[in-house]
């Protein structure tokens with residue numbers, strides 16, 4: 004039977020009409036195959052209409068995956084206590100014969116597809132399947148990648164409506180020419196708290212060949228929101244094949260003198276200051292997580308892949324994060340996940356105001372001092388608890404840049420890690436290759452709560468992308484180096500480190516990053532001189548002292564400057580050795596990488 008005939012049997016009339024309006028036989032075949040396989044009781048197809056979006060939101064409440072909070076438009080969602088972060092161990096790239104790739108879990112494609120299909124056979128019996136259409140990047144633009152999401156989680160679909168641009172009309176417009184991504188997700192069986200139960204059968208498998216990601220027996224957004232981190236694996240591979248950059252980077256506007264607008268991207272591993280940099284109140288946010296950078300007529304142009312934020316809520320407080328604080332306390336649409344709720348109000352760790360010592364949280368009913376099965380005390384909220392909100396609600400969002408069909412010119416790219424004793428707070432690379440290798444490819448940080456496992460260990464994390472890598476690291480770096488040939492002028496590259504410590508004390512205040520941004524903006528345009536050091540250009544004291552006064556209304560002492568910007572030679576040499584050692588162990592690394600590290604060492 005033809006796919007459309009099969010779909011006509013599987014869907015009720017209204018839903019079938021919605022699918023039939025999209026002229027794409029490949030899509031029809033995919034839907035028919037998976038709807039038959041998953042065996043949902045009901046199928047709902049989401050068009051771009053407000054009614055369909057409202058239906059999904061209502062279903063998230065109806066099925067109990069979200070609960071209403073006191074503030075209108077606020078809901079809370081909980082994931083299973085042991086499903087609070089990305090599951091690296093059970094995430095795999097499917098490769099022919101399970102061909103290994105450095106740092107990645109791989110699995111034989113045939114075997115992986117067979118396993119995931121078995122896990123998903125009939126998994127939606129008794130449930131409703133949502134078929135949703137979204138796009139990555141602005142609609143009808145050079146960046147657009149259409150995607151279809153199948154999920155039995157109304158929470159996942161709801162999250163996507165907040166985070167991505169609607170794509171049903173785009174599918175209709177593109178018809179047969181749509182080169183689309185596919186995401187198949189099932190939360191699996193739920194417990195009485197409506198959280199995924201069969202975590203031993205949790206899997207996230209990435210099939211680059213069919214540009215499809217399968218995710219099962221999990222709800223945590225990092226594993227399930229198809230267009231976010233699952234799609235990122237697919238776009239990295241596409242970008243390397245096609246000669247552009249798909250990066251784990253924020254996109255923001257830094258406001259220079261006389262109304263000048265300069266756009267920066269920034270890659271930092273989770274909890275290294277990426278979100279707080281992108282959201283700094285006196286600059287303008289375009290995106291906080293994922294950026295596509297395309298060479299367009301010789302210019303590197305960037306666009307936010309998303310239109311919303313799935314941000315970590317721990318530590319958000321009125322003093323340091325006034326904008327997010329305000330948004331989180333206003334009646335705009337927000338999903339809180341894995342926070343503490345008491346009397347319909349959400350609370351989280353380190354929010355800077357007193358919080359109740361009982362309520363409901365990611366562990367169920369909670370009281371202060373409660374321990375988990377492993378004997379660990381359970382904090383009020385999970386450290387990876389999140390908020391999901393659209394960028395349109397940010398008073399400082401640059402919405403014009405967000406929806407620009409040809410993106411914005413990227414002036415600077417920032418790499419930021421977490422290290423107590425090696426990198427200065429800010430520096431500029433000598434050139435593209437120097438920045439790509441000694442800043443991007445050499446990025447290190449401490450491990451964070453966004454992955455399951457130990458915290459506080461210094462980890463190699465090139466371009467902050469390692470957890471999402473889907474191709475050979477050597478090929479990825481080669482593509483990065485080659486990007487120089489595709490543009491007339493490359494963006495300037497910078498490295499930052501907000502976490503220097505001396506005798507256990509932080510050397511920088513949280514807001515100092517605002518000064519580094521202004522300095523980088525001036526450097527993009529050659530407005531200030533800098534000091535040449537063996538590791539790049541660092542700011543002159545006078546320029547920073549002036550910027551500290553202008554930006555933070557603070558005196559900056561020469562003593563602080565020297566303490567922060569001294570070149571820590573033994574630590575830097577040790578780092579070069581460490582990074583070289585890591586790359587020496589891999590095959591297929593561009594020779595240029597070793598040359599650049601050697602130049603730096605000398």
Ligand code: PEP
Pocket residue numbers: 088089224225226231232273292313453
């Ligand atoms: C995740 O990795 O779980 C995720 C959603 O991404 P990030 O931590 O980069 O926000």
Ligand code: NA
Pocket residue numbers: 067068069080081082083196197198199222
């Ligand atoms: Na849930």
Ligand code: MN
Pocket residue numbers: 251292
């Ligand atoms: Mn991220």
